[in-house]
Amino acid sequence: xxxxxxxxxxxxxxxxxxxxxHLVLKAPDISKEARPGQFVxxxxxxxxxPLLRRPFSFFRIRKDEGIVEIAYRLVGKxxxxxxxxxxxxxxxxxxxxxxxFRLPPAEVKTVWVLAGGIGIASVMxxxxxxxxxxxxxxxxxxxxxxxxxxxxxxxxxxxxCSEVKYSTDDGSFGFCGSVLGCAVNDCEASKVLPSYLYACxxxxxxxxxxxWALQHNIPSQFSLESLMGCGVGxxxxxxxxxxxxxxxxxxxxxxxxxxxxxxxxxxxxxxYL
Ligand SMILES: Cc1cc2nc3c(=O)[nH]c(=O)nc-3n(C[C@H](O)[C@H](O)[C@H](O)COP(=O)(O)OP(=O)(O)OC[C@H]3O[C@@H](n4cnc5c(N)ncnc54)[C@H](O)[C@@H]3O)c2cc1C
Ligand code: FES
Numbered sequence: 001x002x003x004x005x006x007x008x009x010x011x012x013x014x015x016x017x018x019x020x021x022h023l024v025l026k027a028p029d030i031s032k033e034a035r036p037g038q039f040v041x042x043x044x045x046x047x048x049x050p051l052l053r054r055p056f057s058f059f060r061i062r063k064d065e066g067i068v069e070i071a072y073r074l075v076g077k078x079x080x081x082x083x084x085x086x087x088x089x090x091x092x093x094x095x096x097x098x099x100x101f102r103l104p105p106a107e108v109k110t111v112w113v114l115a116g117g118i119g120i121a122s123v124m125x126x127x128x129x130x131x132x133x134x135x136x137x138x139x140x141x142x143x144x145x146x147x148x149x150x151x152x153x154x155x156x157x158x159x160x161c162s163e164v165k166y167s168t169d170d171g172s173f174g175f176c177g178s179v180l181g182c183a184v185n186d187c188e189a190s191k192v193l194p195s196y197l198y199a200c201x202x203x204x205x206x207x208x209x210x211x212w213a214l215q216h217n218i219p220s221q222f223s224l225e226s227l228m229g230c231g232v233g234x235x236x237x238x239x240x241x242x243x244x245x246x247x248x249x250x251x252x253x254x255x256x257x258x259x260x261x262x263x264x265x266x267x268x269x270x271x272y273l
Contacts, residue, residue, distance in 0.1 A: 028066030040095030116201020144179030
């Protein structure tokens with residue numbers, strides 16, 4: 001897969017909620033190669049702050065128009081500076097990077113996607129691709145957030161998914177509790193497990209979902225984050241402990257080039273619990 005260093009033009013950069021922004025970028029070379037689950041490294045400033053590029057997943061990939069979209073949460077100085085960028089300005093991107101999500105095997109008929117918070121930013125393009133390439137699949141999205149005001153793209157998700165189940169930590173919308181709690185409740189009520197599962201969200205959520213998926217032998221893919229220096233395998237800053245039952249010495253995987261999408265049996269999930 002070819003990587004590009006591309007000067008993208010900002011088409012739109014606006015807030016969707018109090019803490020989440022939506023960035024639309026004209027980036028024909030990157031959009032041509034991009035796949036759901038992959039990411040770009042964005043150079044936010046020409047100066048020293050922030051010095052390093054920041055990684056963001058593809059929220060949407062509009063290949064015909066040469067456009068990629070990003071949904072980003074305001075976290076620190078990089079994302080704050082990004083939120084001040086205006087339409088028409090240029091943004092230096094490196095990508096697409098990492099491995100993406102693989103589509104479910106042809107025999108799979110029911111797919112569950114579990115998204116926690118800004119995790120929706122990475123699975124939205126996957127949902128669009130599944131709907132386009134596997135229209136026969138019964139696609140259920142479990143989407144959890146802290147509160148009702150934190151959800152993105154509700155009408156679009158209802159159009160794309162066969163069912164959308166919302167959950168909130170404060171009980172202000174949908175199921176009161178975690179996104180996994182909501183999914184497990186449904187399994188217990190119907191006595192049916194999904195035949196395939198994808199998840200993206202905070203590490204502790206992913207660790208619990210992975211434990212559950214492994215316990216029930218549900219084939220699954222998980223999109224993980226880590227702090228990244230380079231995004232291309234040069235700095236080794238994105239290393240996270242890998243499960244290694246055969247040896248006592250620690251071993252690592254690198255999220256930027258071996259991920260960010262992993263199968264659950266590869267990761268040492270205890271590090272997040
Ligand atoms: C592959 C990948 C894809 C990503 N996709 C998205 C996306 O689509 N949308 C989105 O909103 N965010 C995404 N992120 C996270 C995003 O890169 C960070 O939020 C961003 O780099 C923060 O930059 P900042 O300068 O604003 O914050 P900083 O000033 O760099 O950090 C502020 C605080 O947040 C912590 N932090 C920063 N980045 C991370 C991280 N990745 N994991 C855990 N803690 C972190 C720092 O340690 C620090 O405490 C992704 C990360 C990765 C690795
Ligand atoms: S971020 Fe540099 S090796 Fe992964």
